[in-house]
Amino acid sequence: MASQRFHPLHWRTRPVWVLAVLVAISVVALFWSIGSGPVPLTWGEIAHALSGSGSEQASALIWKLRLPRAVLAFVAGGVLGLCGAALQGLFRNPLADPGLIGISAGGTLGAVTAIVTGFPVLLEGIPRGPLLALPLAAFTGALLATAAVYRIAAWHGRIQVATLLLAGVAVNAIAGSMIGWLTFIATDGQLRDLTFWSLGSVGGASWENLAACAPFLLGAMLILPRHARALNAMALGEANARHMGVAVERVKRAIVLSTALAIGAVVAFTGAIGFVGLIGPHLFRLAAGPDHRWVFPGAFFTGGSLLAVADVIARTVVAPAEIPVGIIVATVGAPFFLFLLLKEKRRGAA
């Protein structure tokens, strides 16, 4: 049967084609992102600079500014999509995303606390201390939130999914109230930093930042897809998955922890960018079906292209000013998501 040839649109071959199209879109999005800005670059110039044969000026611009930013936007979006896919599979809930179980809120609280308490100033003695203070605080916040939610939901070594979701709601509410208090006591200058940060931006991209979050992002990219088969089985319920040979508790632990580390790292350098984790996997599943072996790479490329393109819009629409990319994602993403939901509902399959 495997040797049988299928029509390209048959459900068995569709994921291959969709993924191929997505990879092509990703390349275009990356080139578009690198080429856009106050000094527009043609694709030829970009290709020359990347191969090391371009003009010195273009090369410097690309290697120092454009490329790290494009890569951060793409990889952060991709990892958000990847983690969204994993959490949706784990919770058997299409609404799950990193924001839902409080990971992003914890990170945001960490960063806001750092801004308002002037934590970066305290690190002035340490090389690059002030620069890394915010990410460090956000990362710590994300980890603490995950640890709290995880501890609450774990009972005799098993993670209760319903409790985990409720704990996420509680952590979100607590973090929200604390952010509210901190906002209230913040000075005007801090408030500006704070707003910008909580709306999300990839403007702070540098190779150093990328190197700092790379281990966590790579970890998620390597670990999550290994659990694709387990997540497919878990769509039939945890008990059935266990009967089908899945070590459910081990899978849950691996997914929650690698997701928390990756999202903590993303939130630390880009702020809280919502919607990509929700919409990336959904778009791919609609086009290519729910098999996690395809959804993982698919959600990565979908999320990556989405955020890369959103970032281009964010920095070109009102240039030389820059809109926080989170606003662009939400403005375009939310109505589009609604449109998809309604379309699904009309099909009677929502």
Add this chain to the structure above:
Amino acid sequence: MTVLEARNVEVWSGRAHLLKGVSVALRGAEFLVIAGMNGAGKSTLLRTLAGELTPRSGSVLWKGAEQAPHGFEALARERAYLSQQTVVTLPFRVLQVVLLGTEAAGLAGEEAEALAEHCMALAGVSGLRDRTIDTLSGGEQQRVHWARVLAQLAGRYEGKCLMLDEPVSALDLSHQHEMLALAREVARAGAAVVAVLHDLNLAAQYADRFVFLREGAFVCEGTPEAVLRPEIIEATFEARVRVEQVPGGDGKPRPWVFVDDVKPPPLFR
């Protein structure tokens, strides 16, 4: 040969005492039916045997040894479990669901595809292979999962175990019989088959042995002829019945349980 055995298991859920020292042995090449009233502990017993629930005391032995808590993958190659109802949260195609069974059996590629096709034919769902599972009726979905569970046994039944928790509740008359007849064939091929069933007459047609439970306790066990007696059924189900011998398809007499009209409590106060 005893494949799976519960010895004196006590299962609690909070303060509810669900199983009170129940012992039962599943033997290869035998179709065992667990029956009893609602809340008698039938599904609890099956889930305890499957390792889903941990008894407070007593033990569950797989081929004479305590079950390894993390040996899921190895166990899945030797036994399969069909629940009363399985909700699939993602719109998988029927073939994809059945292939999950072959994956659990450790198969891949052409071999897995061929096995999946064979099991879909056995369960009568070959015509549904490209449909998404959420577009099927409850009974059709159940037969898809039946195909998946058969696929997990990978066509080799000797020494394996098949567990069915009220498998036919959603099925029509002919599919109920087709499923149980096939389950009996699986037992004939060497597997230990255990099912929780409500319809005693249906069960008696296919079962080799019954185990009756009441309020979490063992009542009795034996062949259909031995346990389908008015006094035993009354003690187990609180139902007044007549049992008559009716000729079966093979011409031999078979016990048949009749329940005469039940006088309901007054509908209006």
